[in-house]
Amino acid sequence: MDKTIRNWRFIAVVTSVLVAAAVLLLKPLPLLPEQQGLSGAASDDINSLAEAEALTDAQIAAQQAQAEHATLATLGSPDVTAPVTSRPAYVSPVEWLVLKRVAAQDEAPQESLAQLVNKLRFSKQVALWQSYQGARRMALGEQLLRAIPGQVEQRDLARADAHQLQRRVLYEIEPDPVRRQQRLQQQAQRIGVQFEVGEG
Amino acid sequence: MLNRSPVCRLAATALLAFAATGATAAPTPGPTGPSFYDPVATASGNHGELVWYRSATTDLGPDAPAVTAWNVVYRSNDALDNANLVTGTVMVPSAPWSGGGERPVINYAVGTHGLAQRCAPSLQIANGSDYEAANLAAALSAGYAVLVSDNPGYTTGDTPTYLAGKAQGQAVLDLFTAATQIPDAGISATAPSAIWGYSQGGQTAAFAGELLSSYAPDMNVVAVAAGGTPADFIDTAYYLNGSTGASFLLQAVVGLAEQYPDGIPLDELANEDGKREIANVTADQCVFDTLFPYMNKDIAEYTQGNQGLPELLAIDSVNDTLRAQQLGTQKMPVPMYMYHGQADEFIPLAQHTTLKRDYCRRYSNVTFDVYPSEHIVTQFQAAPYVLQWLGDRFAGKGTWGTCLTFNPKPTSTANPGGGNFVVSLDEWPLDARIDLATLDQTVTLPGDSSFTADTDITAGTLDGTLEVPDFSTKLKILVNLDVGLSVVPVGRTSGTVSLDNQGQLAIDGLAQADITVRNAGFSFLRIPFGCRTSSPVDFPVNFAGPVSSLGNGKLTFAGTTTFPSLTDCGLFNSLFTTLMSGPGQEYSFTVAPPAPRRW
Numbered sequence: 066m067d068k069t070i071r072n073w074r075f076i077a078v079v080t081s082v083l084v085a086a087a088v089l090l091l092k093p094l095p096l097l098p099e100q101q102g103l104s105g106a107a108s109d110d111i112n113s114l115a116e117a118e119a120l121t122d123a124q125i126a127a128q129q130a131q132a133e134h135a136t137l138a139t140l141g142s143p144d145v146t147a148p149v150t151s152r153p154a155y156v157s158p159v160e161w162l163v164l165k166r167v168a169a170q171d172e173a174p175q176e177s178l179a180q181l182v183n184k185l186r187f188s189k190q191v192a193l194w195q196s197y198q199g200a201r202r203m204a205l206g207e208q209l210l211r212a213i214p215g216q217v218e219q220r221d222l223a224r225a226d227a228h229q230l231q232r233r234v235l236y237e238i239e240p241d242p243v244r245r246q247q248r249l250q251q252q253a254q255r256i257g258v259q260f261e262v263g264e265g
Numbered sequence: 266m267l268n269r270s271p272v273c274r275l276a277a278t279a280l281l282a283f284a285a286t287g288a289t290a291a292p293t294p295g296p297t298g299p300s301f302y303d304p305v306a307t308a309s310g311n312h313g314e315l316v317w318y319r320s321a322t323t324d325l326g327p328d329a330p331a332v333t334a335w336n337v338v339y340r341s342n343d344a345l346d347n348a349n350l351v352t353g354t355v356m357v358p359s360a361p362w363s364g365g366g367e368r369p370v371i372n373y374a375v376g377t378h379g380l381a382q383r384c385a386p387s388l389q390i391a392n393g394s395d396y397e398a399a400n401l402a403a404a405l406s407a408g409y410a411v412l413v414s415d416n417p418g419y420t421t422g423d424t425p426t427y428l429a430g431k432a433q434g435q436a437v438l439d440l441f442t443a444a445t446q447i448p449d450a451g452i453s454a455t456a457p458s459a460i461w462g463y464s465q466g467g468q469t470a471a472f473a474g475e476l477l478s479s480y481a482p483d484m485n486v487v488a489v490a491a492g493g494t495p496a497d498f499i500d501t502a503y504y505l506n507g508s509t510g511a512s513f514l515l516q517a518v519v520g521l522a523e524q525y526p527d528g529i530p531l532d533e534l535a536n537e538d539g540k541r542e543i544a545n546v547t548a549d550q551c552v553f554d555t556l557f558p559y560m561n562k563d564i565a566e567y568t569q570g571n572q573g574l575p576e577l578l579a580i581d582s583v584n585d586t587l588r589a590q591q592l593g594t595q596k597m598p599v600p601m602y603m604y605h606g607q608a609d610e611f612i613p614l615a616q617h618t619t620l621k622r623d624y625c626r627r628y629s630n631v632t633f634d635v636y637p638s639e640h641i642v643t644q645f646q647a648a649p650y651v652l653q654w655l656g657d658r659f660a661g662k663g664t665w666g667t668c669l670t671f672n673p674k675p676t677s678t679a680n681p682g683g684g685n686f687v688v689s690l691d692e693w694p695l696d697a698r699i700d701l702a703t704l705d706q707t708v709t710l711p712g713d714s715s716f717t718a719d720t721d722i723t724a725g726t727l728d729g730t731l732e733v734p735d736f737s738t739k740l741k742i743l744v745n746l747d748v749g750l751s752v753v754p755v756g757r758t759s760g761t762v763s764l765d766n767q768g769q770l771a772i773d774g775l776a777q778a779d780i781t782v783r784n785a786g787f788s789f790l791r792i793p794f795g796c797r798t799s800s801p802v803d804f805p806v807n808f809a810g811p812v813s814s815l816g817n818g819k820l821t822f823a824g825t826t827t828f829p830s831l832t833d834c835g836l837f838n839s840l841f842t843t844l845m846s847g848p849g850q851e852y853s854f855t856v857a858p859p860a861p862r863r864w
Contacts, residue, residue: 114743117789125789129836159789160840166743167704167844181703181843188830188839188846220702223827223848 111158125159132157136189137201140208144186144215147179155186184221187212194234206234214255228258292446295319295338302352302420304338312435313442313481314340316350323356324393326811329402331359335450336387339443343417344431344524344589350421351436353414354387355444357451358405367456369487369659370410370444372437373401374462374469376493376644378419379551380427380516385419396552396768399813403648404461407656410452414440416469418523424547427520428465428495430590434472437462438481459488459655463644464612467494468592471620475595488658489597490651492604493612493640496620498587499578500613506574508682510611510640512546512559515567519543521586528586534577539567553766560723561683593623600630600664602654604861606643607635607678608689614677618864625668632666634861635675638816639688645816646858672864685723688815692717693856695731702849704741710752711736716856720762720772727760727774727806735783742844746790749783755801764812772808772822776854777801782834782841796834796841802826804852818857825851 109128111117120128135154145153152161164181171177190212194205213231216222222230231252239245253259295301295317304316316338323334335355343349362368375397378384389395390413404411414436418425426432437460445454462470474489495501498517505514522529535543546555565573578584601624605617614635624631634650636643657664680687697710711734718729733752739745760774781797806822814820827848831841 114787118787120789122791125791126836160837163742163840163844167741170741171705184703184847185839185843188842191830192839220849221847226827226829226848 109158110152111162117159117162128157136193140204144183145179147175149179149182153182156182180219187216203238206238209234210252217256224256224258227256228253293317312341313439315443315446318447321354321391323390325398325402330405332356332405333359335447337443339439341436341439344429349417351414351417352387352420353440354390355412355447355450356405357410358408362408367453368410370412370452370456370458371404372441372458372460373411373413374437374466375413376464376466377513377552379555380425380519380547381549381551382419384551385415386413387415394767396812399645399817400648403652407652412440412444424523425520426524428517429521429524430468430472432524433469434476435480437469437473441484455485457485457487457659461490461651463492467491471592474597477598486599488600488655490602490655492647493609493643494617495612496592497616498590500616502574504613507561507563509560509686511562512555513611514564515559516546519546525586528582534568536567536569542567553768560686593620596627597624597629600658602632602651604634604636604647606638606640607675608639610679611640618674630666631668632664633864635864636861638858641812642816642858645813648817650861667863670864675864685721688720690716690718693858696855698853700851702847703844706741708738722764725761725763727762727772729758730754731758731776743787747786751781751783753779753781755779758806760806768812770810770812772806774806776804776806790837791835793835796831798829799832800829802828816858821853821855823853825849
């Protein structure tokens with residue numbers, strides 16, 4: 066009897082943990098950089114051209130390297146949405162200064178800033194994917210496949226270029242030709258490209 | 266009725282006989298249908314008398330101003346001083362004349378339209394197919410009334426007396442007189458007018474000018490503008506024979522034989538091939554229908570015994586007929602603007618510069634401009650210059666002319682005849698802009714950018730190069746960031762080109778260029794050498810429009826392209842990719858010929 070009760074308690078605890086985990090994982094919370102632990106250090110931010118001009122080469126290089134490293138940490142996370150209230154870690158202080166100034170000239174500066182941030186992150190992910198090898202490259206490739214439709218939808222990436230990138234990524238990720246064809250077809254559909262059988 | 270029956274011809278003859286009696290009648294509105302071209306005997310009297318008229322519609326393209334227009338049938342005289350009937354179009358801008366005095370009138374003398382009846386300018390102006398529409402629209406936009414004679418032989422079922430200079434000149438002068446008789450058209454008999462024509466029209470305009478004092482002494486003509494003028498038919502015939510413009514020689518033979526049947530007895534001179542081609546040309550061919558089939562043909566193919574041009578010109582009557590078209594035997598009584606394309610492949614430049622000399626020797630007031638390109642381009646490039654020059658004359662400004670000049674006499678740069686029809690664009694200024702999508706701003710390429718190309722109309726190919734000097738532009742990145750850019754062409758600009766029988770030009774090509782960022786204005790945005798687009802940017806160069814666009818500044822290649830990601834831009838590669846790459850980059854490249862030189 067005691068053993069039975071202990072088993073039921075164990076099952077109840079495990080179930081509670083799983084449910085809680087599922088709720089946390091599935092809940093569509095707004096994914097602000099701060100909540101994802103992606104926010105850059107506010108103390109590094111620069112707010113004027115004079116501050117930017119005062120940076121040494123070493124400081125700039127370090128900040129860019131730091132942002133690049135942070136880009137890897139965002140694998141699996143979705144695009145940011147407006148408003149983006151603080152600098153994401155994968156955006157360097159100089160880049161943040163530039164993006165904010167460019168977005169400020171737009172009729173919808175908040176939406177523009179979010180779009181620029183996402184485009185910059187995607188651009189960095191592409192650059193990283195091109196420079197890495199092995200498992201990290203595979204993970205970056207999967208991330209690119211996830212991000213490509215959003216880039217197309219935002220008109221930041223031409224459909225033809227997007228399709229070509231999908232093909233290049235899948236050629237590496239999926240060694241099985243049949244599976245590769247299937248996935249390419251799925252990916253092509255996500256960006257509205259007519260996929261011809263036999264392509265790829 | 267375009268193919269007039271013998272009965273109608275008889276009626277017309279009777280009309281002319283009646284007219285010669287000197288009886289007069291007020292002009293009346295004519296019918297709306299084809300019978301407009303078969304007037305009953307309502308006119309009489311002198312040349313220039315309006316037989317009848319009717320309201321007309323015009324289609325001169327989207328840039329033309331609103332006009333009130335009439336078709337007219339009027340009396341004139343042919344080159345042998347026989348009375349004839351000629352048709353034409355009178356157009357008056359709907360907008361009131363905003364200048365001083367009476368609204369000026371442009372007597373526009375048309376270039377070669379082709380020998381078929383359907384080629385008549387009045388018909389083509391009505392149906393939107395007249396290849397000179399751009400020039401007519403430009404004159405109307407300047408506020409002038411514009412008169413366009415169909416030239417003798419059109420719409421009447423006859424064979425046009427093409428290039429019979431005296432007949433054409435008189436027809437243009439008489440149209441002015443006839444237009445003043447249209448009720449409520451607002452064209453005054455004392456209105457200042459000018460005569461303007463190019464190619465065949467240049468011949469017409471020059472003839473009209475030379476005839477002014479004797480044939481229309483009461484007209485208030487203030488100036489004549491004549492370009493691409495065949496002034497010496499012997500030289501021009503040799504230039505055309507076996508060359509790109511051989512079709513014009515064939516048409517000239519037909520037209521002159523119609524006016525001077527004794528001078529050029531076609532039945533005796535033409536062989537069976539010649540007779541067949543004459544029938545073809547007159548039956549249903551307009552200028553662009555004729556241009557290509559007869560390109561580079563030698564007239565010897567069409568003559569009895571395959572006589573060549575020297576043998577034909579050795580026949581006295583033929584020689585006399587051509588010499589009767591000689592210009593420069595009279596003083597030009599009003600200031601004259603002469604112009605010619607230095608690379609003209611149809612009408613030789615040298616005989617036109619000789620005409621200038623002849624006029625100058627007769628103390629005429631002549632200004633001569635040399636345009637850099639070939640025949641067709643020059644026709645349309647010159648329009649704004651001509652209108653500016655005529656505008657000054659209408660405004661009463663004096664001109665010294667260029668009879669006294671220290672500039673060297675121009676010599677031809679035409680592509681050699683006998684081969685393909687190639688229109689060369691030699692360092693044509695390129696007016697280019699690119700609208701950067703992300704930054705939402707326009708980048709204008711430097712003013713000394715240029716486009717050099719050979720458009721081989723025969724082969725249907727375009728082959729050229731872009732030249733864009735390095736330049737700096739302000740990009741709205743940080744305040745106004747001064748960014749040094751280079752547009753470096755990759756390979757040659759190539760594609761296809763065609764010119765159809767309606768004078769419509771089509772270009773379908775591609776230019777590619779790397780966009781290079783050389784520097785940015787702030788020290789922290791370090792741009793290493795070699796920062797550029799990761800692959801060349803495609804700029805499709807596609808165009809479809811009237812051939813006049815080649816010369817009148819409306820040859821524009823516009824579209825939307827994609828900038829690829831940037832590469833080798835150092836620490837900020839991704840930033841510059843974000844700001845500059847992506848789809849939706851709009852561009853517009855307009856090429857136009859270089860400005861003319863005065864001689």
